[in-house]
Amino acid sequence: MIFYDCSTAPSPRRARMFIAEKGLEIETRNISIADGEQFSEDFLKINQRATLPVLVTDEGSALTENTAIAAYLEARFPEPPLLGRDPDEKGRVAMWNTISEQQGGTAVAEAFRNAHPAMKGRALPGPLDLEQIPELAERGRRRVEAFFALLEARLQQSPWLAGDAFSMADITAFVFTDFARVIRARIPEDNEATQAWFGRVKTRPSASL
Template sequence: MLFYDCSTAPNPRRARIFIAEKGLTVETREISIAKGEQLSPEFRAINPRATVPVLVTDDGTTLAENIAIATYLEARFPEPPLMGTTPEEKGTVAMWNAIVEGQGGMAVAEAFRNGHPAMKGRALPGPLDLPQIPELAERGLRRTHAYFDLLETRLQQSPWLAGDSFTLADISAFVFTDFARVVKLRPPETNAATQDWLTRMRARPSSSL
C-alpha cells in the first residue's frame, strides 16, 4: 500500500490515526498543501480531485476519501474493530461519523477557508480557485460553537461517540475538535464530558500523529 499524506491538514490526519490504531505501517509520501503540491499534474494523475488523503492498495486501487480508506482497511484488517461489529454498531458508527463530518468538520472548514488570509482564493478544497465569502466564515464560527454543544450533549450520554467503544467516529470528532484551533476556538472548559473524552483521546499514542 502507498499512503499520500499531508502532515498539516486534518483529513489526512484522520486516516493517519486510523492506520496507526490498526497497528499498520504503510509507505507514505508527503503532499504539501502549503506548496500546492496537490494541484501538480503528477498528483492529479493519481487523484484528479486534487485532495488528500489517498491510499493506493496493493492491487492498484486508488481510494481518495476517508470513509473509503477506513472501510477498506477495516475489511482487510478487522482487528481491532474501529467501525463496529454488529449491524447496529456499524450503523451507529457510520451515523456519528457523518454527524461530526457535517456539523464539525464542515463548520471549522467553512470558518477557516473563508476567513484565513492563507486561504485567499482557495475557499474550497480541490482543483478550483474560489473566492472567500466573509459571511460564511462568521457562519462557520457559529456552527463550530454549536458543534461543541452537540459533542457535550452526546458525551454526557455515552463514553465514546458511537457507544461503549472507541471508533472511527471518535477519530473524526477529535481531529475536527483539535483543528478548530486554526479559528481560535476550543471546547469550553465547563464542558466536563468533552474534556474527559479529550483527555482519554490524548492519552492514545495515535493522537500525537
C-alpha cells in the same frame, strides 16, 4: 499499498490515526499542501481532484475519501474493529462519523477557508479557485459552537461517540475539534464530558501522529 499524506491537514490526519490504530505500517509519501504539491502533474495522475488523503490499494485503486480508506482497511484488517462490532454499533459509528464530518469538520473549514488570508481564492479544497465569503466564516464559527454543544450532550450519555468502544467516529470528531484551534475555537471549559473525552483520545499514541 501507498498512503499519500499531508502532515499539516486534518483530513489526512484522520486516515493517519486510523492506520495507526490498526497497527499498520504503510509506505507513506508526504504531499505539502502549503507548497501546492497537490497540484503537481504527478499527483494529479493519482487524484485529479487534488485532495488528500489518498490510499492506493494493493489492487491499484486510488481511494480519495476517509470513509473509503477506512472501509477498505477494516475489511482487510478487521482487528481491532473501528467501524463497529455488530450491526447496531456499525450504524452508530457511521451516524456519528457523518455528524462529525458535516457538523464539525465542514463548520471549521467554512470558518477557516472563508476568513484566513492564506486561503484567499481557495475557499474550497480541490482544483477550483473560489473566493472567500465572509458571511460563511461567521456562520461556520456559530456552527462550531453548536457542534461543541452536540458533542457535550452525547458524551454525557456515552464514554465514546458510538457507545462503549473507541471508533472511527471518535477519530473524526477529535481531529476536527483539535483543528478548530485555527479559528481560535476551543471546547468550552464547562463541557466536562467533552473535555474528558478529548483528554482520553489525546493520550492514545495515534493522536500524536
